[in-house]
Amino acid sequence: VKTCWMRLPNFRIVGDNLKDRFDGASRVMVSNSDRVRGNSNAIISNSASNSVHGHRGGLGRRHRYNFQLKPYNPEHKPPGPKDLVYLEPSPPFCEKNPKLGILGTHGRQCNDTSIGVDGCDLMCCGRGYKTQEVTVVERCACT
Numbered sequence: 001v002k003t004c005w006m007r008l009p010n011f012r013i014v015g016d017n018l019k020d021r022f023d024g025a026s027r028v029m030v031s032n033s034d035r036v037r038g039n040s041n042a043i044i045s046n047s048a049s050n051s052v053h054g055h056r057g058g059l060g061r062r063h064r065y066n067f068q069l070k071p072y073n074p075e076h077k078p079p080g081p082k083d084l085v086y087l088e089p090s091p092p093f094c095e096k097n098p099k100l101g102i103l104g105t106h107g108r109q110c111n112d113t114s115i116g117v118d119g120c121d122l123m124c125c126g127r128g129y130k131t132q133e134v135t136v137v138e139r140c141a142c143t
Helices: 011-023 061-065
Strands: 026-031 068-071
Antiparallel strands (some): 026 068
16 A cells, blocks of 8 residues: 655745745736626636636636736736736835834844845945944953
């Protein structure tokens, strides 16, 4: 007797794949111009349904919710079934915005040798930064 089961790929592979999709995410807008008027149960045939799973229960995502995602920029191609999309750009996190709970990055300490999120180039949002060297003298219980 053999038993087979699905196995997830390595977590690093999943993370890298998501990061690549995030970096290539497309801004979209919802278009309901193709909406059927008067009969919300009518099914419209369209192979480009933006559905993640193709057809779920016989109805694609477009048919279930009766809308279509279109590129925000008409010169861009429509998103594919595996593309990540967003409706609005993220707010600027560099500047303080109490309404949105954004603290901003002014006055924060950064690491001038890091290329990560704690690095000065990224955290200071191109505004520049001051470096300060502090020497601390401590007494120790040496023998």
